[in-house]
Amino acid sequence: xxxxxxxxxxxxxxxxxxxxxxxxxxxxxxxxxxxxxxxxxxxxxxxxxxxxxxxxxxxxxxxxxxxxxxxxxxxxxxxxxxxxxxxxxxxxxxxxxxxxxxxxxxxxxxxxxxxxxxxxxxxxxxxxxxxx
Numbered sequence: 001x002x003x004x005x006x007x008x009x010x011x012x013x014x015x016x017x018x019x020x021x022x023x024x025x026x027x028x029x030x031x032x033x034x035x036x037x038x039x040x041x042x043x044x045x046x047x048x049x050x051x052x053x054x055x056x057x058x059x060x061x062x063x064x065x066x067x068x069x070x071x072x073x074x075x076x077x078x079x080x081x082x083x084x085x086x087x088x089x090x091x092x093x094x095x096x097x098x099x100x101x102x103x104x105x106x107x108x109x110x111x112x113x114x115x116x117x118x119x120x121x122x123x124x125x126x127x128x129x130x131x132x
Contacts, residue, residue, distance in 0.1 A: 002129050004029070005048055006058040007038035007088060017060035017108045020115070024122045033129060041088030049095055054102040054132040057092075058125060061107035068128045071096055071103040104132050 004025060008018035018038065025035045038045050038057075049055055056068075076093035079086050095101055106125050113121075 001032060001034050002053050002132075003034045003036060003048060003051070003055045004058060004125065004129060005036045005038045005045060005055060007041040007045075008060055009040055014060050014108070014111065014113055017113055018058045020118055021058050021121060021125065024118050025125070028122075029126065033126075038088075041091075043087055043091055045088065046091055049091075049101065049103065052100075052102070054104065054129065056104045056106055056125065056129045056132065058106045059108075060113070061105075062109055062111050064107055064109055067109045067124065068104060068106045071101065071105060072099070074105055102132060104128065 006018035006022035006025070008020075009015040010019040022035060022037045029035045036048060038048075041059075071092060074092060074096070076089060076096065079089055079093050092103075092105075095103060106121075106128060108121065
């Protein structure tokens with residue numbers, strides 16, 4: 001089963017992007033897609049990547065040309081050590097070494113995303129998971 005893991009802090013805008021997406025997708029995602037609330041991420045999400053099925057991670061983030069991209073395209077050069085702040089990115093950096101993993105990232109790519117755009121983002125995410 002394909003998975004969409006939505007991460008973020010539900011109490012802090014704009015970091016609550018992933019959680020807002022989770023709430024919308026839970027209402028209308030196809031039954032063959034498992035939508036997971038990943039909260040603040042971290043290493044506790046590692047078990048969700050123990051699959052050969054595609055996984056799409058949704059998060060707030062900026063600075064990329066595309067919103068949807070393959071994990072191998074994510075620069076993790078900024079991660080020098082494991083700590084609470086970058087625990088989830090540390091996990092993604094670790095997963096990058098397994099070239100067979102089918103992991104995709106979807107970022108809001110907007111410093112101040114708008115609530116009225118959530119339907120569009122959800123559409124892009126569902127279309128993206130169908131293609132991967």
